[in-house]
Amino acid sequence: MADDAVSAFLAMLAAERGAAANTLAAYRRDLTGAAEVIGDLVVAGHDDLARLGEAWADLAPATLARKASALRQFYGFCLDEGWRADDPSPALPRPRLRRGLPRILDHHEVAALFALAESDAASGRPEAVRLLALIELLYGSGLRASELVSLPLAAVPRDAPFVAITGKGGQQRLVPVGERARAALARWLAARGGGGRFVFPSPRGGHLTRVRLFQLLRDLALRAGLDPEKVSPHVLRHAFATHLLEGGADLRVLQTLLGHADIATTQIYTHVDAARLVALVNSRHPLGSAPNR
Structure with missing residues (x-):
């Protein structure tokens, strides 16, 4: 029953919530791993789930939280399907997470990275x-x-200044492409030649891998005199968001550009320096420059 229940749960996530393949694979790993410790998940009781806390004691808080979340959702599904009359998930551990601020590059570091890339x-x-x-x-x-690595050629219109992106959960959005990026993309499309359906094809077929992209960025950072540990595809995405917000971009617009389903995810970028925010209030608020009375 357990394997069938897990498969049905994952099918529900795919059909009703549009969960991505990577998400489904992670849920399956977490649920299968829990079953290896306590047996059939569908019939497991509070004491069984409490044992998971002991088995997972050495895990990082974020990993523990993810595993517990997968099980909570699974037991909610079991209740909905009538497979259980109770929910044992309160026995699961609840680690306290402190969400860290994203690592970003400052403007000078970004400039150094691009200067070398343009020279190359x-x-x-x-x-x-x-x-x-x-x-x-x-x-x-x-x-x-x-x-980025899986971007199909069909998603890049010839004349329109945007690309059509299919993001997490199959959600689609249009992402603006600035003049610099359009010029760089046009140069690459001319250099790549024909063949393949991806903008960034792999010599072995398919598309460039995320691992290879990560390696290329680390090498570029090292040659640009930057700490390679600070540079990754996600760090550049963070820099995009943070620098836009510093420039006055609206948080809702940023949410759309990034493809975040929840505005709370986007709010992490409001960590920009307090002095700039105070100056913004003083210069833009109607009472900001009013004399004291």
Whole structure:
């Protein structure tokens, strides 16, 4: 029953919530791992779930929270399906998480990264032209690494200044592409030649992998004199969001650009320095420059 129940739960997530393949795989791993400790999840009781807390004692709080969340959702599904009359999930551990601020690059670090990428691309080498296009889209449009490497040619209109992105859960959005990124992308499309349905194809078929993209960025950062541990596709996406917000972008607009389902996810970028926010209030609020009475 347990395997069938897990499969039915995952099918529900895919059909009703549009869960992505990576998400479904992670849920399956978490549920299967829990079953290896306590047996059939459908019939497990409070004491069984309490044992998971002991088995998971050495896990990082974020990992523990993810596993517990998967089980809570699974037992909610079991209740809805009538497979259980009770919910044992309150026995699961509830780690306290402190959400860390995203790592970002400052403007000078971004400039150093792009200066080297542009110098490399001036040689006309296809690999260098491709890397410039990749970082232009990461920083200039805020794409996720998975969205970028799997970008199909059909998603890039010839004349329109945007690309059509299919993000997490199959959600689609239009992402603006600035003039710099459009120029870099046009250079790459001319250099890549024909063949393949992806903008960034792999020599072995399919598309460039996220791992390879990560490696290319780390190498570029090292050659640009930056700490390679600070640079990744996600860090450039964070920099895109933070620098837009610093420039006065509306949080709701930023949510749309990033493809966040929940505005709470976007609010993490409001960590921009307090001095700038105070100056913004003083300069823009109707009473900001009014004399004291």
